[in-house]
Amino acid sequence: MESPSSNLLRRGRWSEPGRLYLVTTNTRNRVPLFRDLHWARTVVLQLRKSDEDRACRSLAWVLMPDHLHWLIELHDLGLSDLMCAFKSRSSCALYRAGADRRRIWQPSFHDRALRREEDMRAVARYIIANPIRAGLVKHAGEYSHWDCVWL
Template identity: 65%
Template sequence: MERAEANLLRRGRFSEPGRLYLLTTVTHQRCPLFRDLRAARLVIREMRQSERFDACRSLAWVLMPDHLHWLIALNATTLSSLMRQFKSRSGTALCKAGISLGQVWQRGYHDRALRKEDDVRKVARYIIANPLRAGLARQIGDYPHWDAIWLTSDSESLHNAL
């Protein structure tokens, strides 16, 4: 995509505090960087850091080998600021750990604001089922890089909820 077209995608992008958004971002050249457990855990740490900085509240997410799906409630920041800071921190952490020597993320990201009539749990189940659809796991519990606020300690309830 040319730079001018990318700018057209951003036109009309609106960040509304309190709104739920599904964010998707992809690694540079779709490199499967997060097959490496250490790389994945560093990125997850930086996602959680976004919550500690009060930029968002994570509702559900899955980190795939070459991309991230992240369902959030946005706090008092903008989507672009949240994603810019997350990508910068995670890229820096991966470089410091010697895992990546260059660009980690592709430019930009995709966002979709959820509507009031959207079933948030259905969206979360769709996100979390990504590793199953990709053939990376037979059961969601077998895939290590995901989370959702609706988790219970009862694994049977979790399986039924998804």
Template identity: 60%
Template sequence: MPLAESYLLRRGHFSEPGRLYMLTTITYQRQPLFQDFHRARLVVKQLRTSDQNQDCRSLAWVVMPDHLHWLIELKGVTLGTLMRRFKSRTAIALRKQGVRHKPIWQPGYQDHALRREESVVHVARYIVANPLRAGLVRSVRDYPHWDAVWL
């Protein structure tokens, strides 16, 4: 989608502090940048920085080779600000480690605001089971790049 039209993705969306969101973002051209253990851990560090900065409270996440799923409770920023800060910090950290792939992330992201009737634990299980469904591991416990507050 041309950048000039990317604003249409956000039309009608708003960020509500305290609300739970499932976010998904993809690497540029789905390059498997995070197959590398150390690169994936740089992404994990930036997820934790978002929590420390009080932008959100991470409930569950998984860093896949070419994308990220992230279940959060939004704090005092908009979703756009949260994702812009996260993507910027990860790109800077990865470039400092010698990653020359430009850009790192595709523009935009997908968000889903959880409804009251949706089970948060069910959504978290869906997120952390991603490596299993993708055939990367036989057990979720064998995949190193995920976390959930319930475990």
């Protein structure tokens, strides 16, 4: 069930082409679907498709077992439209890969617009270190579901 405050996340949200955003989205009920290598790689392909479609430029991302952190430079598509398209495409791809036909993602997402002065590389390092902080690995190189343009 969607939380009562989730509509508040969307109220007043607008996005700006060329702006940098850190986006976080969770699987429905935080189910750790992406412990499965095949399903995780299926979602990674859909992340890359967003770049290929020129909806955004991915600067850094990590796909955790139950959520995604994604640092992007937004192109002409609105942020909500980008996330809707990504979640729809990845869900369909997961269904084709054999995932249960249930809602994959929570309906909402969290975003934070970054100022150009912020150290994007520090934000990227924070994203990439997520599996270490979660105790999944000791070194980022041991975790297979991440990418960063600077590393």
